[in-house]
Amino acid sequence: MTSSADAADDRGRAFRELVEPEIEVMLRVARTMTASDADAEDLVQESLLRAYKGLSRFDGRHPRAWLLTILRNTNANMHRRQRPVLVDDTQLHRESRPAFGAAERPSAEQSFLDEELDEELHAAVAALDARFRSALILVDVHDLSYAEAAAVLDVPVGTVMSRLSRARERLRRTLGPTRLSRGGLS
């Protein structure tokens, strides 16, 4: 093996180590940008291709934010015109009950919401202004940091924080204290 092949090998390994832990979150976020699971997968693959080509320009910090920025740009390019808002209504269509992915949930013993609260949450989230909703989905549902959500939305961190705060306040008021304190949620 020549030394340039060694270098390519190292580069490939470094990239794999960077990306592997982020595949799932990339797919989830991609799913909020696209209309179908298949589109989300295409978007992630195309983004990885671009990320690999641009690896030398990555400073090594915050790989998730870097990958999500590429995801956002790739999505914009693939659709020519940038979508004005992320997280459209297709994302709010009822999906199958979350029987999987339990490991990521905060508590194994309570992995389902009370059905009534679940419905109310659907209605309340759907009623949010789209800009507020996307901030909420990215941070509270996808567990992104403020900076990562800012990378996806292409807005400053302060904007994510104010949208998030308004979204949460609206939901809290809509659901009300009784709803939120019942069901051992707190």
Place this chain on the structure above:
Amino acid sequence: MSGTVRMMMTCHWSARRIQRYLDADPSAPLTPGEVARLEAHLAVCERCGPMVAEHRALHRALSLWSGRPYVDPAAVDRVRTFLDELTDGRAS
């Protein structure tokens, strides 16, 4: 300044920091002094204390919510295979 007014001012001060307190996000940390002041207020304020509990419950509800997009583990595997092919192609 009356106790009520002072309490209201603290509520206002607290309201502006509660989200950052709950998220503890590296982009917008509170100082230890702010955390201490906030926690002291939450412990005694009958407005802000329950509000924080509601925000915690809301966050938890959202993490359990069925609207959370489900990612098929098979899709993760396919992307991983794609990643392997992408990065192996050049080395061999």
